[in-house]
Amino acid sequence: MTRGRLVVGNWKMNPATIKDALALARTVGATPHAAVDIGVAPPAIALAAVTDALRSTDVAVFAQDVHWEASGAYTGQLSVSMLRGLAAGAIVGHSEVRRDQGDDDARIARKLARALGAGLQAILCVGETEAEFAQGRTASVLKMQIARDISEVSDLSPERFIVAYEPIWAIGTGRPASGAHASAAAQTIRAALDASGASADGIRVLYGGSVSAASVSEFAAADGIDGALVGGASLKADEFAAIIRAFAP
Numbered sequence: 001m002t003r004g005r006l007v008v009g010n011w012k013m014n015p016a017t018i019k020d021a022l023a024l025a026r027t028v029g030a031t032p033h034a035a036v037d038i039g040v041a042p043p044a045i046a047l048a049a050v051t052d053a054l055r056s057t058d059v060a061v062f063a064q065d066v067h068w069e070a071s072g073a074y075t076g077q078l079s080v081s082m083l084r085g086l087a088a089g090a091i092v093g094h095s096e097v098r099r100d101q102g103d104d105d106a107r108i109a110r111k112l113a114r115a116l117g118a119g120l121q122a123i124l125c126v127g128e129t130e131a132e133f134a135q136g137r138t139a140s141v142l143k144m145q146i147a148r149d150i151s152e153v154s155d156l157s158p159e160r161f162i163v164a165y166e167p168i169w170a171i172g173t174g175r176p177a178s179g180a181h182a183s184a185a186a187q188t189i190r191a192a193l194d195a196s197g198a199s200a201d202g203i204r205v206l207y208g209g210s211v212s213a214a215s216v217s218e219f220a221a222a223d224g225i226d227g228a229l230v231g232g233a234s235l236k237a238d239e240f241a242a243i244i245r246a247f248a249p
């Protein structure tokens with residue numbers, strides 16, 4: 001099965017202003033890229049401006065998170081109906097959101113079901129901590145996360161459901177995993193999806209964690225890895241472009 005390649009920039013709480021976000025979006029939108037799907041995930045406050053700026057391009061815009069309820073008294077949160085027309089989809093279960101918002105797998109499962117149920121794309125992030133990695137527990141952690149996180153979803157369409165393997169110890173540390181470790185993780189993720197009744201063959205698995213222009217070739221060549229979720233390096237348009245190029249077939 002041929003899976004298209006996808007590179008998504010997660011801008012996190014950057015850049016400093018909406019104006020800066022627009023400038024970055026315009027540069028990404030103007031950069032030619034062959035045969036690689038591209039996405040950016042700006043901060044919520046810049047979603048509308050960035051979506052407008054990229055409307056005539058094929059760069060998809062993602063929210064960095066979405067709430068599990070349809071509406072209600074949830075101060076500071078975004079619902080799927082608010083994202084409709086503004087974003088192609090959302091990142092769900094990023095480790096920084098798990099850490100800062102107290103999201104557990106039960107909550108992630110509800111967010112994922114809400115996003116996919118609304119017709120949005122969802123990039124589900126999973127990955128082990130440094131201690132779990134050191135104890136050789138990566139596979140068991142991933143199996144458990146996948147089983148729990150997809151437990152509320154009945155339709156895992158490969159067009160809309162994407163998994164990002166993001167070892168927590170590699171995020172923002174400048175210490176990416178090896179390509180071999182990422183490949184093994186992708187294999188575990190697909191086996192866990194299959195075991196839960198999903199057809200994993202068509203589902204894209206991205207790697208995320210200190211991907212840079214210098215480290216990307218490792219992941220572009222890694223079996224079972226279909227692209228990258230890029231944090232820090234996605235804020236530099238040239239470096240992001242180099243990462244995208246590395247995934248071009």
Ligand code: PEP
Pocket residue numbers: 010166170171172173208209210211229230231232233
């Ligand atoms: C991320 O936060 O999704 C990420 C991969 O960050 P970085 O590339 O900065 O490690």
